Amino acid sequence: MASGNVVIVGGTQGLGRELAQSYADDGHEVVVTGRDQGRAETAAKEIGGDTRGIGFDLADPHSIADRLVDVGEVDYLVLAAIERDTNKVTEYDIEGALRLVTLKLVGYSEVIHALHPRMDEHSAVLMFGGLARDRPYPGSTTVTAVNGAVTSMVRTLVIELAPIRVNALHPAIVGDSPQWIDMPAERHDALVSRTPIGRLVTMAEVVGASRFLLENEAINGINLAVDGGWLCM
Numbered sequence: 001m002a003s004g005n006v007v008i009v010g011g012t013q014g015l016g017r018e019l020a021q022s023y024a025d026d027g028h029e030v031v032v033t034g035r036d037q038g039r040a041e042t043a044a045k046e047i048g049g050d051t052r053g054i055g056f057d058l059a060d061p062h063s064i065a066d067r068l069v070d071v072g073e074v075d076y077l078v079l080a081a082i083e084r085d086t087n088k089v090t091e092y093d094i095e096g097a098l099r100l101v102t103l104k105l106v107g108y109s110e111v112i113h114a115l116h117p118r119m120d121e122h123s124a125v126l127m128f129g130g131l132a133r134d135r136p137y138p139g140s141t142t143v144t145a146v147n148g149a150v151t152s153m154v155r156t157l158v159i160e161l162a163p164i165r166v167n168a169l170h171p172a173i174v175g176d177s178p179q180w181i182d183m184p185a186e187r188h189d190a191l192v193s194r195t196p197i198g199r200l201v202t203m204a205e206v207v208g209a210s211r212f213l214l215e216n217e218a219i220n221g222i223n224l225a226v227d228g229g230w231l232c233m
Protein backbone atom coordinates (compact mmCIF):
# COMPACT_ATOMS: atom_id res chain seq x y z
CA MET A 1 0.00 0.00 0.00
CA ALA A 2 1.24 3.51 -0.82
CA SER A 3 2.22 5.95 1.89
CA GLY A 4 0.40 9.22 1.18
CA ASN A 5 -2.45 10.79 3.08
CA VAL A 6 -5.95 9.49 3.51
CA VAL A 7 -8.10 12.62 3.24
CA ILE A 8 -11.63 12.36 4.61
CA VAL A 9 -13.86 15.33 3.87
CA GLY A 10 -16.61 15.15 6.48
CA GLY A 11 -14.32 13.14 8.75
CA THR A 12 -15.12 14.89 12.04
CA GLN A 13 -18.23 12.85 12.71
CA GLY A 14 -20.23 9.81 11.71
CA LEU A 15 -19.23 7.45 8.93
CA GLY A 16 -16.31 9.60 7.75
CA ARG A 17 -14.88 9.73 11.23
CA GLU A 18 -15.25 5.98 11.71
CA LEU A 19 -13.30 5.43 8.47
CA ALA A 20 -10.67 7.97 9.59
CA GLN A 21 -10.27 6.05 12.85
CA SER A 22 -9.78 2.80 10.95
CA TYR A 23 -7.00 4.25 8.77
CA ALA A 24 -5.35 6.11 11.67
CA ASP A 25 -5.33 2.89 13.73
CA ASP A 26 -3.55 1.20 10.81
CA GLY A 27 -0.80 3.83 10.87
CA HIS A 28 -1.84 6.02 7.93
CA GLU A 29 -1.45 9.77 7.81
CA VAL A 30 -5.03 11.02 7.92
CA VAL A 31 -6.58 14.42 7.26
CA VAL A 32 -10.13 14.98 8.54
CA THR A 33 -12.17 17.99 7.53
CA GLY A 34 -15.35 19.68 8.70
CA ARG A 35 -16.81 23.16 8.59
CA ASP A 36 -14.91 24.51 11.58
CA GLN A 37 -11.13 24.53 12.07
CA GLY A 38 -11.30 24.09 15.87
CA ARG A 39 -13.77 21.22 15.69
CA ALA A 40 -11.68 19.52 12.99
CA GLU A 41 -8.54 19.84 15.12
CA THR A 42 -10.36 18.41 18.15
CA ALA A 43 -11.63 15.45 16.11
CA ALA A 44 -8.11 14.82 14.77
CA LYS A 45 -6.69 14.82 18.29
CA GLU A 46 -9.36 12.39 19.49
CA ILE A 47 -8.74 10.06 16.52
CA GLY A 48 -5.05 10.09 17.37
CA GLY A 49 -2.10 8.71 15.39
CA ASP A 50 -0.82 10.94 12.60
CA THR A 51 -4.13 12.77 12.07
CA ARG A 52 -4.73 16.45 11.50
CA GLY A 53 -7.83 18.55 11.02
CA ILE A 54 -8.70 21.22 8.47
CA GLY A 55 -11.80 23.41 8.48
CA PHE A 56 -13.59 24.66 5.37
CA ASP A 57 -17.15 24.98 4.14
CA LEU A 58 -17.91 22.84 1.07
CA ALA A 59 -20.83 25.17 0.33
CA ASP A 60 -18.25 27.96 -0.22
CA PRO A 61 -16.30 26.22 -2.99
CA HIS A 62 -14.07 29.19 -3.86
CA SER A 63 -12.38 28.85 -0.45
CA ILE A 64 -11.54 25.15 -0.73
CA ALA A 65 -8.28 25.05 -2.71
CA ASP A 66 -6.51 27.46 -0.34
CA ARG A 67 -7.50 25.42 2.69
CA LEU A 68 -6.03 22.25 1.14
CA VAL A 69 -2.80 23.83 -0.06
CA ASP A 70 -0.49 22.09 2.41
CA VAL A 71 -1.97 18.59 2.07
CA GLY A 72 0.73 16.33 0.62
CA GLU A 73 0.41 13.30 -1.64
CA VAL A 74 -3.01 11.68 -1.49
CA ASP A 75 -3.62 7.93 -1.65
CA TYR A 76 -7.28 7.90 -0.82
CA LEU A 77 -9.74 10.77 -0.98
CA VAL A 78 -13.11 10.24 0.70
CA LEU A 79 -16.00 12.68 0.29
CA ALA A 80 -18.51 11.94 3.03
CA ALA A 81 -19.79 15.35 4.15
CA ILE A 82 -23.47 16.19 4.25
CA GLU A 83 -25.80 18.88 5.56
CA ARG A 84 -29.17 17.19 5.43
CA ASP A 85 -31.85 19.24 3.71
CA THR A 86 -35.44 18.24 4.44
CA ASN A 87 -37.19 19.89 1.53
CA LYS A 88 -40.53 19.33 -0.19
CA VAL A 89 -41.02 21.01 -3.53
CA THR A 90 -44.44 22.16 -2.26
CA GLU A 91 -42.78 24.04 0.63
CA TYR A 92 -39.50 24.78 -1.08
CA ASP A 93 -36.55 26.19 0.92
CA ILE A 94 -34.18 27.58 -1.70
CA GLU A 95 -31.34 28.29 0.74
CA GLY A 96 -31.28 24.75 2.13
CA ALA A 97 -31.41 23.28 -1.35
CA LEU A 98 -28.61 25.54 -2.59
CA ARG A 99 -26.35 24.61 0.31
CA LEU A 100 -26.75 20.86 -0.16
CA VAL A 101 -26.52 20.96 -3.95
CA THR A 102 -23.43 23.18 -3.79
CA LEU A 103 -21.82 21.12 -1.03
CA LYS A 104 -22.23 17.70 -2.64
CA LEU A 105 -21.87 18.56 -6.31
CA VAL A 106 -19.65 21.63 -6.63
CA GLY A 107 -17.85 21.22 -3.27
CA TYR A 108 -17.03 17.55 -3.78
CA SER A 109 -15.84 18.30 -7.34
CA GLU A 110 -13.71 21.24 -6.23
CA VAL A 111 -11.96 19.12 -3.58
CA ILE A 112 -11.12 16.57 -6.29
CA HIS A 113 -9.94 19.37 -8.58
CA ALA A 114 -7.70 20.81 -5.86
CA LEU A 115 -6.16 17.48 -4.80
CA HIS A 116 -5.97 15.75 -8.18
CA PRO A 117 -2.38 16.91 -8.86
CA ARG A 118 -1.33 15.21 -5.61
CA MET A 119 -2.75 11.81 -6.60
CA ASP A 120 -1.08 9.07 -8.65
CA GLU A 121 -2.13 5.96 -10.57
CA HIS A 122 -2.69 3.99 -7.34
CA SER A 123 -4.90 6.64 -5.77
CA ALA A 124 -8.67 6.30 -5.39
CA VAL A 125 -11.65 8.54 -4.73
CA LEU A 126 -14.72 7.44 -2.79
CA MET A 127 -17.90 9.52 -2.67
CA PHE A 128 -20.81 8.94 -0.33
CA GLY A 129 -24.34 9.04 -1.68
CA GLY A 130 -27.28 7.24 -0.11
CA LEU A 131 -30.31 5.16 -0.92
CA ALA A 132 -32.70 8.10 -0.91
CA ARG A 133 -31.68 8.09 -4.58
CA ASP A 134 -33.76 4.89 -5.03
CA ARG A 135 -36.20 5.20 -2.13
CA PRO A 136 -37.44 8.78 -1.91
CA TYR A 137 -39.65 10.00 0.95
CA PRO A 138 -41.61 13.23 1.44
CA GLY A 139 -38.95 15.88 2.06
CA SER A 140 -36.14 14.09 0.23
CA THR A 141 -36.32 16.13 -2.96
CA THR A 142 -32.82 17.60 -2.65
CA VAL A 143 -31.25 14.57 -0.96
CA THR A 144 -32.66 12.23 -3.62
CA ALA A 145 -31.42 14.55 -6.37
CA VAL A 146 -27.86 14.90 -5.04
CA ASN A 147 -27.49 11.19 -4.33
CA GLY A 148 -28.64 10.49 -7.87
CA ALA A 149 -26.08 13.00 -9.08
CA VAL A 150 -23.30 11.29 -7.10
CA THR A 151 -24.25 8.08 -8.93
CA SER A 152 -23.85 9.80 -12.29
CA MET A 153 -20.68 11.68 -11.32
CA VAL A 154 -18.89 8.40 -10.72
CA ARG A 155 -19.09 7.66 -14.43
CA THR A 156 -17.68 10.93 -15.69
CA LEU A 157 -15.00 11.11 -13.00
CA VAL A 158 -13.78 7.61 -13.88
CA ILE A 159 -13.16 8.86 -17.41
CA GLU A 160 -11.73 12.27 -16.54
CA LEU A 161 -9.43 11.06 -13.73
CA ALA A 162 -8.23 7.77 -15.26
CA PRO A 163 -6.22 5.85 -14.15
CA ILE A 164 -7.28 7.12 -10.71
CA ARG A 165 -10.24 4.99 -9.59
CA VAL A 166 -13.56 6.49 -8.51
CA ASN A 167 -16.39 4.69 -6.71
CA ALA A 168 -19.39 5.62 -4.58
CA LEU A 169 -20.99 3.99 -1.58
CA HIS A 170 -24.71 4.31 -0.91
CA PRO A 171 -25.68 3.24 2.60
CA ALA A 172 -29.17 2.51 3.79
CA ILE A 173 -29.91 3.95 7.22
CA VAL A 174 -26.91 3.08 9.38
CA GLY A 175 -28.43 2.18 12.74
CA ASP A 176 -25.49 3.04 14.99
CA SER A 177 -24.48 6.27 13.20
CA PRO A 178 -24.88 9.51 15.18
CA GLN A 179 -27.63 10.62 12.80
CA TRP A 180 -29.84 7.62 13.55
CA ILE A 181 -28.76 6.09 16.87
CA ASP A 182 -31.60 7.83 18.73
CA MET A 183 -34.38 7.28 16.20
CA PRO A 184 -37.79 6.38 17.64
CA ALA A 185 -38.21 2.61 18.25
CA GLU A 186 -41.27 2.53 16.00
CA ARG A 187 -39.30 3.86 13.04
CA HIS A 188 -36.37 1.54 13.78
CA ASP A 189 -38.65 -1.50 13.87
CA ALA A 190 -40.39 -0.51 10.64
CA LEU A 191 -37.02 -0.22 8.89
CA VAL A 192 -35.81 -3.56 10.27
CA SER A 193 -38.99 -5.28 9.09
CA ARG A 194 -38.09 -4.22 5.53
CA THR A 195 -34.42 -5.26 5.76
CA PRO A 196 -33.74 -8.89 4.79
CA ILE A 197 -30.79 -9.31 7.19
CA GLY A 198 -33.21 -8.55 10.05
CA ARG A 199 -31.29 -5.53 11.39
CA LEU A 200 -29.89 -2.24 10.18
CA VAL A 201 -26.40 -2.03 8.73
CA THR A 202 -23.60 -0.79 11.00
CA MET A 203 -20.83 1.80 10.78
CA ALA A 204 -18.24 -0.99 10.94
CA GLU A 205 -19.82 -2.60 7.88
CA VAL A 206 -19.74 0.71 6.02
CA VAL A 207 -16.06 1.09 6.93
CA GLY A 208 -15.33 -2.41 5.61
CA ALA A 209 -17.14 -1.68 2.33
CA SER A 210 -15.37 1.68 2.01
CA ARG A 211 -11.96 0.14 2.44
CA PHE A 212 -12.78 -2.50 -0.17
CA LEU A 213 -13.75 0.17 -2.70
CA LEU A 214 -10.66 2.26 -1.94
CA GLU A 215 -8.06 -0.49 -1.74
CA ASN A 216 -8.99 -3.12 -4.32
CA GLU A 217 -7.30 -1.81 -7.46
CA ALA A 218 -9.69 -3.66 -9.80
CA ILE A 219 -12.73 -1.82 -8.46
CA ASN A 220 -13.62 1.24 -10.50
CA GLY A 221 -16.87 2.95 -11.48
CA ILE A 222 -18.96 1.11 -8.89
CA ASN A 223 -21.99 2.50 -7.04
CA LEU A 224 -22.25 0.08 -4.12
CA ALA A 225 -25.39 -0.17 -2.01
CA VAL A 226 -24.61 -1.18 1.59
CA ASP A 227 -28.10 -1.99 2.74
CA GLY A 228 -28.50 -5.54 4.04
CA GLY A 229 -30.69 -6.33 1.01
CA TRP A 230 -33.13 -3.45 1.60
CA LEU A 231 -33.38 -2.69 -2.13
CA CYS A 232 -34.58 -6.27 -2.78
CA MET A 233 -37.74 -5.72 -0.74
Ligand SMILES: NC(=O)c1ccc[n+]([C@@H]2O[C@H](COP(=O)([O-])OP(=O)(O)OC[C@H]3O[C@@H](n4cnc5c(N)ncnc54)[C@H](OP(=O)(O)O)[C@@H]3O)[C@@H](O)[C@H]2O)c1
Nearest residue numbers: 010012013014015034035057058081082128130173174177
Ligand atom coordinates in the same frame (compact mmCIF):
# COMPACT_ATOMS: atom_id res chain seq x y z
N1 LIG B 1 -25.75 7.91 8.46
C1 LIG B 1 -26.49 7.24 7.60
O1 LIG B 1 -27.30 6.37 7.98
C2 LIG B 1 -26.39 7.52 6.13
C3 LIG B 1 -27.34 6.94 5.27
C4 LIG B 1 -27.26 7.21 3.91
C5 LIG B 1 -26.26 8.00 3.42
N2 LIG B 1 -25.33 8.54 4.27
C6 LIG B 1 -24.28 9.37 3.68
O2 LIG B 1 -23.06 9.10 4.32
C7 LIG B 1 -22.30 10.29 4.45
C8 LIG B 1 -21.94 10.47 5.93
O3 LIG B 1 -23.14 10.59 6.67
P1 LIG B 1 -23.12 10.72 8.26
O4 LIG B 1 -24.47 10.39 8.76
O5 LIG B 1 -21.95 9.97 8.79
O6 LIG B 1 -22.87 12.31 8.41
P2 LIG B 1 -22.81 13.21 9.74
O7 LIG B 1 -22.64 12.38 10.96
O8 LIG B 1 -23.98 14.16 9.68
O9 LIG B 1 -21.45 14.05 9.52
C9 LIG B 1 -21.39 14.98 8.50
C10 LIG B 1 -19.96 15.41 8.28
O10 LIG B 1 -19.97 16.39 7.23
C11 LIG B 1 -19.29 17.56 7.67
N3 LIG B 1 -19.94 18.71 7.04
C12 LIG B 1 -21.25 19.03 7.10
N4 LIG B 1 -21.50 20.12 6.37
C13 LIG B 1 -20.33 20.51 5.83
C14 LIG B 1 -19.93 21.58 4.97
N5 LIG B 1 -20.81 22.50 4.55
N6 LIG B 1 -18.64 21.69 4.62
C15 LIG B 1 -17.74 20.79 5.07
N7 LIG B 1 -18.03 19.73 5.85
C16 LIG B 1 -19.32 19.60 6.23
C17 LIG B 1 -19.45 17.55 9.19
O11 LIG B 1 -18.43 18.28 9.78
P3 LIG B 1 -18.67 19.41 10.94
O12 LIG B 1 -19.96 19.07 11.64
O13 LIG B 1 -17.45 19.29 11.79
O14 LIG B 1 -18.75 20.69 10.19
C18 LIG B 1 -19.33 16.06 9.50
O15 LIG B 1 -17.96 15.69 9.53
C19 LIG B 1 -23.17 11.44 3.92
O16 LIG B 1 -22.75 11.79 2.63
C20 LIG B 1 -24.56 10.86 3.89
O17 LIG B 1 -25.33 11.37 2.82
C21 LIG B 1 -25.38 8.33 5.60
